[in-house]
Amino acid sequence: MMQQMIQTAVRLVYPPRCLGCGDLVESDFGLCATCWRDTPFIGGTTCAACGIPLQGPDDGHRIECDDCIATPRPWRDGRAALMYRDRARRIVLGLKHGDRADLVQSAADWMARAGADILQPGCLLAPVPLHWLRLARRRYNQSALLAQAMARRTGLMACPDLLQRIRRTPSQDGLTASQRAENLTGAIRVHPRRAEMARGASVVLVDDVMTSGATLSACTDACLAAGANRVDVLVLARVGKDD
Template sequence: MLLAQFQTAVSLIYPPRCLGCGGLVGQDAGLCGPCWRETEFISGTVCEGCGVPLPGESDGFRIECDDCMATPRPWSQGRAALVYGGKARELVLALKHGDRLDIATPAAAWMARVAEPLLQDSPLVCPVPLHWSRLLKRRYNQSAVLARALAHRAGLQYCPDLLRRHRRTPSLDGLSRAERFRLLGDVIGVPPRKAPALSGRNVLLVDDVMTSGATLSACADACLRAGAEEVRIVVLARVTHA
């Protein structure tokens, strides 16, 4: 009773604000009507490899997009909560560069919804890592923030330092698919002390955005080499082709 009264008092002093525009909304961690309409949530028929939305209806067989058929993925299943564009792009960039850590909790809920089939067998949740120099500059790894929130929501084991970037790479923005894969080929690995935690385990990799899949492929390959049984991936947003 006292907790409810306290929460009511707090809401009167600090009314809930839209994650997208800052306008008043009816509940915490929500989007107002206009921002909701500008955010493309993924649902319906999706690619089993990366979660991108696909036309038509599922026929019960595995369906993959052209990208996943052209570039076989080292992971078994993938899902994405949002299409990277419009308000979703703004939310991702605000989380990544704008210190908007408040976005992580609702984002984890969106990711948990689409990733439900991937959460079976209690996979070990881990984020795509940042190089220490970039982490020092940014002060936090947005993928780790999402992974921690998702693991907490789903009641899964979270391992923030399962993977490590051995060296810093330049920004991947604007690079071709081939350049991305070439740069990330041997950059990411599993520290020897972490290998026992992977033996025979299923792993759920978490990232903020998937473009070509090069970074996630490097992470998945590292997990499999270290003894993981299976790797799955979930991202907050998926870049799609026009």
């Protein structure tokens, strides 16, 4: 009874607001009808490797996009919750650069639903790492926040520092896929103190955005080199060719 009274008082002082536009909504961590309509959730037939939407019905067989067929991914399966455009882009940028920790819970819920088939019992959630200098400037790793929130939601284990970015790399913005891959050569490894956790594990890499997949490929290679049994990827948003 007392807890309900406290929750009621908190709602009176801090009524729930839309994560997208700030308008009043009925429940915490929600989107209003307009923002929900403008947020491009991914559904239907998708590439099994990178999560991008594909045309045509899902016939139950593994389908991959042209890019993933031409350049096979080092990981097994990939899923994404949103396309990186419109309201979703603003949500990602708010989480990444705007100190919008209030977005983490909903984003993790969307990701957990999108990746339900790869979030199997016993798998290990591992965020894409930031170099310590960038982490010091930003004060948080948004991918680690997402991994930890998904761990709480699913009961799976998250290891925020399974991977280390041991070399500072320039921004990937504006680089081609091959330049992105070259930029990350030798930049990521499994943390020496976490090597036993990686060995034989089924790792699910967690990130906010997948563009070319170069960073996730470098993380996958590091996990496999450390003896991981399988690696999948799960991201909040996927960049399309036209985005």
